[in-house]
Amino acid sequence: MSPSLKPLRNDNAGPFSAPGDDFDHVNVRDELAQLRRLRIASFLEGAMLLVLLLIAVPLKHVFDWSIGVKLMGPAHGVAVLAYLWLILQTTASAPYFNRRETAQLIILALIPMGVFFNGLLLARKNASLRKREVA
């Protein structure tokens, strides 16, 4: 049997069943880059929602200028989908996100302004990885 073939089921920490804060096996620099991508996507999603709600929507209702909403609405939709995709990719690849944290990231991504709370979790993970990098 080729060494790449699976001889038996591997029940180690899985994409959505890792014990959390498990930094064994990870390439810290690679993970920091991945977390940076997720934090940028999180920030962009939140910022686009703020632009939509605080600029485009008032402009539509006060000045009857609807182009902003027509552009920002779909753009924000695409940003949400891209952000969700990146959450799934990151949590499926990183063993230091447990089920609860994965669920938190996904649920808060769907709640308006939830991304800013996700930012706290991502900052905490980033700090843990940085500590690991120094050690």
Add this chain to the structure above:
Amino acid sequence: MTLASSYVWLKAFHVASALVFVGGLVGTSVFIRSVLFTSEAASAMAETVRRWDRRVTLPAMLLVWGFGIALAFLGGWTGTLWLPAKAALVIVLSAVHGIQAGQLRRIVNRIPGRAGRTGPLIVCAVIAIAILAVVKPS
């Protein structure tokens, strides 16, 4: 180019992108299920699969979305019932792709893990999408 002729071209590219996307999903699904995540040989193979995923499957997924949204507006399908159902299934397939991309990254880095069975989900979703897109039940 008239609106009608651009519509059929967009539809052709949408179908082509969908075929490439689903092909990548199925292939990656079989690969991930058949290897041990911590194996050195699997890690080397996963590099190649991951390259294909990044260069072919991911762009195909983005094109599916782009062409699909353009077709929905050009064809005036936005008020129909079948379209949101089809979009929901495409979101599910895109989510499966996101998880697969993460699992490939895990195999490349030889991080222990396990893969769920996604093949039946992909096949059922594709059958439902084909029915919704062709029959367009209202």
